[in-house]
Amino acid sequence: MLHSLAGRAETPLQARLLALLRDTGPLSRAQLADRLEVSRTTVAAEVARLGELGLAEETGPAASRGGRRSTMVDLDASIRFAGINVGATGLSVAVTDGRLGVLAHRAVPCDIKQGPEAVLAIALRTARQLMTEADVDRLVGVGIGVPGPVDFHRGLPVSPPIMPGWDGYPVRDAVSRELGCPVVLDNDVNVMAVGEQHAGVARTAHNFLYVKIGTGIGCGIVIDGELYRGADGCAGDIGHIRVDDFGPTCACGNTGCLEAFAGGAALARDATAAAQAGRSEILASLLTDKGVLTAADVGTAVSQGDPHAVQLIRDSGRRIGQVLASLVSFFNPDLIVIGGGVTALGHSLLAEIRGVTYRRSLPLATGSLPIVLTELGDHAGVVGAARLISGVVYAADQGRIP
Amino acid sequence: MLHSLAGRAETPLQARLLALLRDTGPLSRAQLADRLEVSRTTVAAEVARLGELGLAEETGPAASRGGRRSTMVDLDASIRFAGINVGATGLSVAVTDGRLGVLAHRAVPCDIKQGPEAVLAIALRTARQLMTEADVDRLVGVGIGVPGPVDFHRGLPVSPPIMPGWDGYPVRDAVSRELGCPVVLDNDVNVMAVGEQHAGVARTAHNFLYVKIGTGIGCGIVIDGELYRGADGCAGDIGHIRVDDFGPTCACGNTGCLEAFAGGAALARDATAAAQAGRSEILASLLTDKGVLTAADVGTAVSQGDPHAVQLIRDSGRRIGQVLASLVSFFNPDLIVIGGGVTALGHSLLAEIRGVTYRRSLPLATGSLPIVLTELGDHAGVVGAARLISGVVYAADQGRIP
Numbered sequence: 001m002l003h004s005l006a007g008r009a010e011t012p013l014q015a016r017l018l019a020l021l022r023d024t025g026p027l028s029r030a031q032l033a034d035r036l037e038v039s040r041t042t043v044a045a046e047v048a049r050l051g052e053l054g055l056a057e058e059t060g061p062a063a064s065r066g067g068r069r070s071t072m073v074d075l076d077a078s079i080r081f082a083g084i085n086v087g088a089t090g091l092s093v094a095v096t097d098g099r100l101g102v103l104a105h106r107a108v109p110c111d112i113k114q115g116p117e118a119v120l121a122i123a124l125r126t127a128r129q130l131m132t133e134a135d136v137d138r139l140v141g142v143g144i145g146v147p148g149p150v151d152f153h154r155g156l157p158v159s160p161p162i163m164p165g166w167d168g169y170p171v172r173d174a175v176s177r178e179l180g181c182p183v184v185l186d187n188d189v190n191v192m193a194v195g196e197q198h199a200g201v202a203r204t205a206h207n208f209l210y211v212k213i214g215t216g217i218g219c220g221i222v223i224d225g226e227l228y229r230g231a232d233g234c235a236g237d238i239g240h241i242r243v244d245d246f247g248p249t250c251a252c253g254n255t256g257c258l259e260a261f262a263g264g265a266a267l268a269r270d271a272t273a274a275a276q277a278g279r280s281e282i283l284a285s286l287l288t289d290k291g292v293l294t295a296a297d298v299g300t301a302v303s304q305g306d307p308h309a310v311q312l313i314r315d316s317g318r319r320i321g322q323v324l325a326s327l328v329s330f331f332n333p334d335l336i337v338i339g340g341g342v343t344a345l346g347h348s349l350l351a352e353i354r355g356v357t358y359r360r361s362l363p364l365a366t367g368s369l370p371i372v373l374t375e376l377g378d379h380a381g382v383v384g385a386a387r388l389i390s391g392v393v394y395a396a397d398q399g400r401i402p
Numbered sequence: 403m404l405h406s407l408a409g410r411a412e413t414p415l416q417a418r419l420l421a422l423l424r425d426t427g428p429l430s431r432a433q434l435a436d437r438l439e440v441s442r443t444t445v446a447a448e449v450a451r452l453g454e455l456g457l458a459e460e461t462g463p464a465a466s467r468g469g470r471r472s473t474m475v476d477l478d479a480s481i482r483f484a485g486i487n488v489g490a491t492g493l494s495v496a497v498t499d500g501r502l503g504v505l506a507h508r509a510v511p512c513d514i515k516q517g518p519e520a521v522l523a524i525a526l527r528t529a530r531q532l533m534t535e536a537d538v539d540r541l542v543g544v545g546i547g548v549p550g551p552v553d554f555h556r557g558l559p560v561s562p563p564i565m566p567g568w569d570g571y572p573v574r575d576a577v578s579r580e581l582g583c584p585v586v587l588d589n590d591v592n593v594m595a596v597g598e599q600h601a602g603v604a605r606t607a608h609n610f611l612y613v614k615i616g617t618g619i620g621c622g623i624v625i626d627g628e629l630y631r632g633a634d635g636c637a638g639d640i641g642h643i644r645v646d647d648f649g650p651t652c653a654c655g656n657t658g659c660l661e662a663f664a665g666g667a668a669l670a671r672d673a674t675a676a677a678q679a680g681r682s683e684i685l686a687s688l689l690t691d692k693g694v695l696t697a698a699d700v701g702t703a704v705s706q707g708d709p710h711a712v713q714l715i716r717d718s719g720r721r722i723g724q725v726l727a728s729l730v731s732f733f734n735p736d737l738i739v740i741g742g743g744v745t746a747l748g749h750s751l752l753a754e755i756r757g758v759t760y761r762r763s764l765p766l767a768t769g770s771l772p773i774v775l776t777e778l779g780d781h782a783g784v785v786g787a788a789r790l791i792s793g794v795v796y797a798a799d800q801g802r803i804p
Contacts, residue, residue, distance in 0.1 A: 230734025241728045326643045332632025360644045
């Protein structure tokens with residue numbers, strides 16, 4: 001890439017050193033000096049300073065490399081983060097160590113429509129339970145993901161379509177006050193992309209897209225290893241790309257949005273219509289049994305060989321593939337990860353998305369482009385949220401973290 | 403943005419200091435120390451070293467700021483770059499100083515289909531003429547743009563659709579051998595984006611798109627001030643986004659590409675068809691006079707009030723706007739610059755592009771998004787090419803440049 005940013009501030013040594021320990025594990029002072037391209041004296045001084053801050057510690061002599069033995073350095077063993085991922089119908093919380101290893105994890109049902117006070121009370125109660133179980137006194141930071149647009153810098157949701165009562169609610173500051181530590185708030189897709197980068201299939205990817213297909217559809221964008229948010233923080237909002245001039249009304253109020261054709265809510269709507277119109281016996285019978293159909297029921301019907309359900313999945317995959325093909329031509333990513341609830345429908349959806357994306361993109365851009373399902377499932381969001389706050393804490397110019 | 407790149411190498415002080423002088427002009431040693439966040443002693447030592455390399459020089463005492471006078475520093479006055487931008491039917495060459503000020507510029511007609519040897523001979527002859535006119539003995543670097551996909555790292559075109567004979571030709575190394583200096587090769591849209599960033603409307607933009615609408619359609623992507631090339635170097639290839647399942651055959655061999663509906667070649671084709679079918683008297687009369695119609699003739703017909711020509715421009719703008727609306731939802735840029743030959747058609751095309759893009763994108767992403775015409779015209783390519791090589795030269799870890 002063209003390095004042209006005259007006078008740009010450097011990433012401080014502290015942040016690089018702590019992120020290196022987080023992402024690769026304990027290293028000797030000699031290895032740190034090599035990887036960070038600074039002298040061993042500089043590393044020794046920095047490690048001593050980070051030790052006083054309670055962020056890093058020396059853990060004993062390294063294995064001999066022939067000469068004088070170096071000293072192993074690790075993140076302070078007492079560092080604890082929490083990651084919270086709030087979804088439309090449930091939330092997940094994890095407590096992690098400094099390297100984002102999950103020490104305790106719990107998913108609880110919870111309707112986002114209850115509003116921020118009720119939902120955050122459940123999240124905080126769950127976090128405190130996990131802290132007790134994992135014998136954690138204090139957290140050094142908390143990351144939170146929510147299913148809607150977020151003003152990252154102010155730490156609050158902005159006009160989120162499916163989160164009544166949350167618009168402008170100071171989520172970050174409220175949680176920070178309750179738990180007495182720094183908090184970051186981001187949207188759920190960004191948090192999942194970061195989790196996938198830290199612990200999933202995107203570990204070695206540089207420029208990748210994390211496409212979440214849940215009730216709605218969204219995209220997390222990672223460029224050169226860093227989350228890309230765009231000029232107004234709303235980059236990746238592909239669910240509302242207009243794929244047709246007409247079509248069903250979307251949750252956002254417009255017509256023709258990808259999400260209104262192809263998200264989980266759209267699948268449930270179309271499956272219900274097919275059941276009611278007598279186009280699918282299997283879906284009709286599921287509707288009679290359950291009273292309401294979800295995207296998962298379409299998967300059930302597919303597994304029972306229902307041709308109409310297969311067609312619904314294909315139509316959905318085709319619309320998503322058309323949008324992804326355009327994004328591949330524009331962005332030329334090295335990986336696309338598909339996640340979200342609808343991935344439980346399995347490989348028939350993925351096969352259709354893959355087929356359309358490859359067929360409609362340029363050969364040069366898709367020659368070596370993997371399109372894969374997430375491996376992390378529910379853990380992507382909480383680990384990603386913890387990683388977001390770890391980046392903030394490790395880069396902070398501070399004394400001992402409050 | 404999330405700073406998570408553990409152990410990433412820092413941009414060297416030399417590169418940051420020289421880029422700062424290039425982009426802002428002469429600065430005092432005190433100002434350099436402030437802007438680069440290093441000590442004055444470090445600046446003094448670095449400037450002395452760069453003086454020996456022939457890259458920077460001290461130019462006398464700075465205006466007093468009350469205390470001891472600082473010393474002014476500038477780029478070495480003898481630094482000369484050349485920028486070469488090769489188009490389908492002509493090429494432009496400029497010789498610049500170290501701050502990319504144009505000292506001499508010439509555009510010459512030249513058919514890219516003549517192949518690399520003939521075209522590069524014309525480019526080299528033109529460059530040498532300009533060097534003589536501007537009294538330049540030697541160039542410290544040359545940047546070149548060509549209208550097709552480029553393997554940036556190997557410095558050669560890769561399967562360029564409109565450049566017969568150029569596939570795999572070692573353009574960078576051939577020109578480097580002839581002129582005895584470092585050379586970079588990139589595609590024309592990328593060099594224009596960089597030129598617009600250096601000297602045009604994109605000077606203050608961070609994440610912007612430069613959309614070239616010429617014979618074909620392409621897009622340069624700048625992220626956080628740096629050119630983004632994607633995993634395989636083909637990011638921004640929006641001309642071949644499929645906008646319809648059917649449609650005219652594209653130069654790339656596929657059908658349904660944006661470029662085949664809306665580029666300059668498509669406009670010329672549709673105008674010719676309209677003239678021949680008797681749908682437009684004005685276009686028919688232009689065709690009789692000239693024997694062949696171009697996109698510019700559509701502009702002429704519009705200026706004479708021809709409704710069919712107006713419709714052609716609207717259809718083109720609508721297709722382009724549809725694609726840009728998707729990219730705005732995905733990328734959330736802070737600026738879109740429209741350039742290329744078809745911009746000579748003026749504001750009727752821009753108005754249609756703007757209308758469709760704003761109407762079909764999310765309010766949050768377009769609330770403060772300017773979509774503007776380039777101000778640089780022919781200079782964008784040559785200045786951008788010179789800037790690309792300046793970044794390489796200023797960052798090079800080297801003795802005096804060969």
